[in-house]
Amino acid sequence: MPRSHGSEIDRLIQLLARLPGLGPRSARRAALTMLKKKDAVMRPLAAALTTVADGVVACEICGNLDAGSPCHVCTDPRRDRTTICVVEDVADLWALDRSETYNGLYHVLGGTLSALDGVGPEDLAVGPLIRRIQEDGVTEVILGLGATVDGQTTSHYLAERLSEAGDVRVTALAHGLPVGGELDYLDDGTLAAALRARNTIGG
C-alpha cells in the first residue's frame, strides 16, 4: 500500500502537478506552503479560480480571454482600429501586449497550419479574420506568428488569402538577433536571417 497524506491533500497535489512548471515534488511543496497560509493564499486562490472559471470567456471578435466579450482590447477606444496583429495563441497576445509597443487590435488564430498534426485552414480562425478585414476598415495586418516552419508556412498562406480578400497591407515581424543575443550562441538560421535583413546605419 503506498502511503498517502490523506485523500484530500493527495487529490490537491495531483491537480497542482498538472499545471505546467509544477511536477509532483513542487506540487507537494506548493500544497504544503498553502496549508500554512490558508487565509493568505489557499482560500483567495480557490476564490480566484472560481471567479475566473465562471467569468472569463473568449472574445467573440479577437479570441482573447477576458472577463467579458468583446474583450478590453477590442473595446478600448484608444486603440488603433485599422491594424490587426495575428497571433497563434492567447499567450502570444499577452506577451505582445505586455511589451507595450503595439497599440492596435489582435486576432488569435488558435494554432498554426500543420500537415503533420492534421491542422488545416478550416481549423483556424481564418474566416473570421477575413470578415474583420472586409468589414472593419482594417488597413494593415501584422503576422505575429512564430519563426517555426509551421508558423512561417501559416504566414505565407495567410498573406496569400489576405491579399485576395481585400486591399490590406500584410506585414510580418522582423527576423534577426534577439536583443542581448550573442552571435556565437545563435543558430545559423537566425544569423542568416539577420544578415539578409541588415540595415544601413550612420551616414
Place this chain on the structure above:
Amino acid sequence: MPRSHGSEIDRLIQLLARLPGLGPRSARRAALTMLKKKDAVMRPLAAALTTVADGVVACEICGNLDAGSPCHVCTDPRRDRTTICVVEDVADLWALDRSETYNGLYHVLGGTLSALDGVGPEDLAVGPLIRRIQEDGVTEVILGLGATVDGQTTSHYLAERLSEAGDVRVTALAHGLPVGGELDYLDDGTLAAALRARNTIGG
C-alpha cells in the same frame, strides 16, 4: 498605465506566482493552461483547495497535517507506537513516510533552534514531545533533523533534554554518502562524516 489581462486573471496570476516553484511567467502559463481546461483542471482545483482549506487541520498529537486530528499516522493500529521520529517540518514527515522504510510515529518540531532567527526551545514543540515520551511508553526517539548547523544544534539540545526526561533511547539519522552520490561531487563535510562512520564489510 501597465496593460493587464483583466483584473480577475491578473489576480489569479498574482496568487499563483506566490506558490513556490512558480514565478510570474510560469504563473501566467499555468493560468492560461487552466483557462483552456476549465472543467478538467480549474474547477476541480478550486474545489480541492476549498476542501483542503476547510478540512485539513494540524494533528494535536504529532503536528502532521491531515483531514482529521489525530491524523491517520497517529491512529494507524499497524504502526509501532514505541518509536517516535522527530522531524523539523511536515514536508520532512511526508518525505520519510513516502520512503516506506519507517513504521513508527512522528513528531513535528516546527523548526530548529536558531540564535540568528531568534528561535528558542519555547518556540518549538519540545514540551509536547517530552510529554509524549513520559506518557505513551515510547522507547526510542529518532532525531530526523537536517544535517545543517541549526539541525545538528537542535539534535544535541533534544538529546540532552530527552535523556533527562526519561529512560528512552535517542538515535539520529546516519550521515554518509547519498545513494547514487559520486565522491568527487560531494563536499568535504559529507566525505569526512562518511569516513568516520565507515563500516566493516565482507569477511
